[in-house]
Amino acid sequence: MASFKPGVLLDLDGTLVDTVFHHVLCWHQALDEHGYTVPMWRIHAGIGMGSERLVPWLVGRQVKEVGELSDRHTELFLERADAFRPTHGAAELIEDLKTREIAFLVATSAGSEEREALLAALEMPDLTTADSSNVGSAKPAPDLLLVACEELGVEPSQATMVGDSPWDQVAARTVGIRGVGVRTGGFGDEAMTKAGAELLADDPAGLIGRL
Numbered sequence: 001m002a003s004f005k006p007g008v009l010l011d012l013d014g015t016l017v018d019t020v021f022h023h024v025l026c027w028h029q030a031l032d033e034h035g036y037t038v039p040m041w042r043i044h045a046g047i048g049m050g051s052e053r054l055v056p057w058l059v060g061r062q063v064k065e066v067g068e069l070s071d072r073h074t075e076l077f078l079e080r081a082d083a084f085r086p087t088h089g090a091a092e093l094i095e096d097l098k099t100r101e102i103a104f105l106v107a108t109s110a111g112s113e114e115r116e117a118l119l120a121a122l123e124m125p126d127l128t129t130a131d132s133s134n135v136g137s138a139k140p141a142p143d144l145l146l147v148a149c150e151e152l153g154v155e156p157s158q159a160t161m162v163g164d165s166p167w168d169q170v171a172a173r174t175v176g177i178r179g180v181g182v183r184t185g186g187f188g189d190e191a192m193t194k195a196g197a198e199l200l201a202d203d204p205a206g207l208i209g210r211l
Contacts, residue, residue: 007105008102009106009145009172010105010162011106011108011165012129014047014048014185015087015163016090018085020044020165020186024047026076026080028043031069036059048163048185052066052138078114081120086123087203089206089207092208105129107129107130107148108130135147141174142175145161149177160178160211163182166192169181169197170195170196179195179196180207182200183200183201184203
């Protein structure tokens with residue numbers, strides 16, 4: 001029988017790198033260019049979902065341009081890459097996990113170009129990430145987290161997921177992963193705890209020594 005150990009799954013986009021409001025602006029522009037008027041507060045509420053779920057959720061129906069909208073959003077997002085910055089304590093939290101020999105893996109569904117830009121902003125281009133190519137559905141579906149647990153050799157019930165959005169917490173709760181939230185996504189505490197977060201911190205710095 002396989003031997004399992006506790007481990008930590010780290011969201012990247014918005015959790016380790018401060019990008020949430022870049023996404024809001026980029027989605028707003030992409031939607032506007034295609035004739036969809038969606039207020040920014042509504043877009044922010046959906047950040048953390050995969051685009052195939054986010055777009056119909058925002059406009060209230062399925063639309064044929066999901067792929068075009070997603071590609072345009074990515075193009076605009078990458079144009080802002082020079083402005084990406086790590087969240088407070090992101091690198092230090094990773095070093096803390098390494099020092100304490102806690103198994104961890106970055107769980108991100110970002111495409112290869114986006115992932116490269118995010119890891120460059122974190123100044124950790126070689127950081128290991130879960131292979132999202134085998135993921136069927138994006139968050140709030142738990143598929144990515146299950147792939148990450150398998151790659152890490154961790155049972156979901158022994159894993160902790162650190163994320164900045166309620167959608168991270170919903171995905172984790174669905175499969176029995178402990179959810180830990182950071183406020184770097186700009187979501188309120190009630191939304192995070194209602195979604196399943198058992199612990200909240202302002203940023204990764206607040207989780208050093210606690211995972």
